[in-house]
Amino acid sequence: MLIKHRENWHASENEVTSEQHYLNRRHFIRSATGGVLAATALGVSQTVFARENRTLQPLTYSKTAYNPGEDLTPEDAITSYNNFYEFGLDKSNPSENAWRLEPKPWSVKVSGMVDAPGDYAFEDLIDMKALEERIYRLRCVEGWSMVVPWIGVPLASVLKKLGPQSGAKYVAFETLADRDQMPGIRYPVLDWPYVEGLTLPEAMNELAFIAVGLYGKEIPNQNGAPLRLVVPWKYGFKSIKSIVSIKLTDRKPATSWNKSASNEYGFYSNVNPEVDHPRWSQARERRIGEFSRRKTLMFNGYGEQVAHLYTGLDLEKNF
């Protein structure tokens, strides 16, 4: 027989929280949490959807032999580790802020020593039926590197269409500098708009490329939508993004980084392990995703295709 002895600290049945209240409490917590979660989700989704408002269309393109046969850098690294100061100074800023950029419609002003100057709609400048994929190494002057599957057209094909005149020696490019679309423009980090340039022989070299896509799709805003330059044998900053102006001249264009610090950034900016940058040794590089560093190759490994462009040029002086 069970004898129940009630200690004085035992609560009596009527002191216990009723089941209804107990359940109510759960209900209350659930709904309160639900409310908070819903509000958070709404807040998050607003930003996320705003950021993701552009769906990147898949592109039709042909494969090419431009492929170093190395592991590709993961897509999320290529699209979220960016230097694009128009959107902010941290590597993560471009992917956070670039949703503000509206790459459609897009036009490029072509001027200077060309037969056919004028404002070109993106569609008239880039032959979307001729797209090809080229896998290039990308080497940043800061000492990191990637392997990127770009999609686009050779720069030479675009320039030929514009008809460079015989006196033209250089090509100057400009990036969009729109305060509303690019929060970084508010700060005088560089002399906006961003300007980069190549000699005409460099621009006509088979490797110089205009990219409009990345990893099989349209190029994301933070990577330079809707069209950017890719110059794989030069440091990354030469590969100017979101181009709004192409100008052919007979004078060496004043490039943004060269104006900002001429002792650090020359006009050529070829990848050269022999010539150190004042702040970063260029002898080695870290492939994004790897722990150790590897040796940097002369002209980023593209010497065979480009070394002849610099015969007779002192690369120590013309860095």
Added chain:
Amino acid sequence: MALFSQKNLRRYGKPFVFALFLIPAVWLIYNWVQAYAGAPHDLGFNPQETSNRFTGDWALRILLLSLALTPLSLLTGSPRWILFRRMTGLFAFFYVCLHITSYIWLDMQFDWSELWTDVVKRIYITVGFTALLCLLPLAITSTAGWVRRLGAKRWQKLHKLVYAVGVLAVIHFIMMRKGFQFEPLIYGAVLAGLMVFRLPMVKSWLRRRTQQKPINAGV
């Protein structure tokens, strides 16, 4: 004010502040363990770069904080802030050590020859290295024993080196960034602001205002 009595601050405040200062280091180490295990982490796609910047940022912040304690005690007329000065300074040194470890180990992978080239050739690293050399004797002589051995006067004189460390650290940061950037300049402005309190006239005016005796070292 009994809550913030010297006794309570010593007994509870110090361990509390100590734990607070450890948080960034714990965060960093936790994330590296995660990264090493192949688990999700917050170090981004270039963890070495993240580590260098993170440890440098905290070293500079805590260094500036250590420089802010004397002005704070002058402004509030309370010497209690000085209780935390040595700990704060040593934590700045601790984060400088992490900064250098991150640079030598994670970034340079113990490539000593290249490291030396960096120190000699790259001015911003030379500046940073000089700051470290200035900070070293301060960390070593931070004990009560060293205050006694040197004598308060000489000890204080030596520890004025911390101003040089502050200036060098800010220059190191400004030079590290590309282009014209505000962030390092903000640190520079804070440092300049803190230096104003070291001007004899400002100092004596504050002392008169708060009727405070000069603060002794090594409290």
